[in-house]
Amino acid sequence: xxxxxxxxxxxxxxxxxxxxxxxxxxxxxxxxxxxxxxxxxxxxxxxxxxxxxxxxxxxxxxxxxxxxxxxxxxxxxxxxxxxxxxxxxxxxxxxxxxxxxxxxxxxxxxxxxxxxxxxxxxxxxxxxxxxxxxxxxxxxxxxxxxxxxxxxxxxxxxxxxxxxxxxxxxxxxxxxxxxxxxxxxxxxxxxxxxxxxx
Numbered sequence: 001x002x003x004x005x006x007x008x009x010x011x012x013x014x015x016x017x018x019x020x021x022x023x024x025x026x027x028x029x030x031x032x033x034x035x036x037x038x039x040x041x042x043x044x045x046x047x048x049x050x051x052x053x054x055x056x057x058x059x060x061x062x063x064x065x066x067x068x069x070x071x072x073x074x075x076x077x078x079x080x081x082x083x084x085x086x087x088x089x090x091x092x093x094x095x096x097x098x099x100x101x102x103x104x105x106x107x108x109x110x111x112x113x114x115x116x117x118x119x120x121x122x123x124x125x126x127x128x129x130x131x132x133x134x135x136x137x138x139x140x141x142x143x144x145x146x147x148x149x150x151x152x153x154x155x156x157x158x159x160x161x162x163x164x165x166x167x168x169x170x171x172x173x174x175x176x177x178x179x180x181x182x183x184x185x186x187x188x189x190x191x192x193x194x195x196x197x198x
Contacts, residue, residue, distance in 0.1 A: 010171075017165070017172050018179070025163055029180060032142045032161045033187030039114040039140065040192060045077035046114045047139075049101040049130050053174045054118030054144070055082040061116060061181045069185040073193050079108065081130070101130035111138035118144045120173045123152035131155050144180055146173030 036046060046065065048058035058080050065078035081104045082088065091100045105115060115134035117127045128151060134141050135157065143152055146165040156162055163180055165173045 013169065013172055014175050017167055017176055021165060021176060025165075025180070028161055028163050029183055030187070032163060033184050033191065035140050035142055035161055036114060036116075036184060037188050037191035039112060040076055040188065042112055044110065044112040044114065045079065046116055047079050047081055047105060047109060047134075048116040048118070049081040049104075049127060050118030050120075050144075051124035051127050052120055053170070054120050054127075054177070055080075057118045057144070057174065057177050057181055058116060059083055060178070061118075061185065064181070064185045065188065069182075069189055071189070073189065076188070076192070081105070098125035098129050100126050102126070102133040105130050105133040105137065105139070109134055109137040109139050113137070113139045115139050115141045116144070117141065117152075118177060119146070119149060119152060120170045120177065121147045121149070123149050128152060128155065144177045146170070146177070 039046060046062070048062050049055065050058040059082065062078040062080040065076040067075065081101045087104070088100050091103050109115070115130060117130060119127050123145065131141050131143070131152065132155065141156060141160040143156065143160070143162045145152055145162060147168050147170070149164070153162060165176045167173050167176075
């Protein structure tokens with residue numbers, strides 16, 4: 001079976017989505033990078049969570065801060081809330097899953113910290129409750145979203161930031177979210193440590 005046309009179509013769809021998104025998302029992306037950098041410069045931390053593939057993307061983001069993005073530099077305080085299976089299963093058993101992130105945010109979040117939420121499709125109750133918990137702790141929120149997600153947009157405060165990918169194709173949304181995460185990591189590194197480019 002020849003899969004070439006399907007491969008070409010996938011590449012083309014991603015390139016088209018990037019092309020139509022860059023001008024619209026660039027200002028919000030710059031704002032999100034500033035919020036993340038301000039939190040870290042203020043000796044605060046970033047908590048990250050997501051539903052579905054967004055959970056994996058949140059973990060990649062935190063790994064890039066704790067370890068390195070492109071270049072060696074001091075570790076930055078970031079915690080992926082979806083990486084501890086024991087904690088997640090214990091909380092989910094008592095709350096039906098909606099509180100798996102909110103309980104962690106309430107326990108670990110502090111005034112001035114930042115919550116990064118990643119939701120590829122409609123926001124799951126776990127991410128919605130995490131946003132509410134973050135606001136209750138005086139945290140700023142950055143949301144990477146896609147598809148149709150009015151349930152998360154209506155929760156955000158003026159000081160928060162939403163990077164919304166206008167597509168209903170979850171694989172394409174996840175691909176663009178990965179690019180946004182890489183851009184955020186680069187902005188953070190540049191803001192805190194200067195440019196590595198000659």
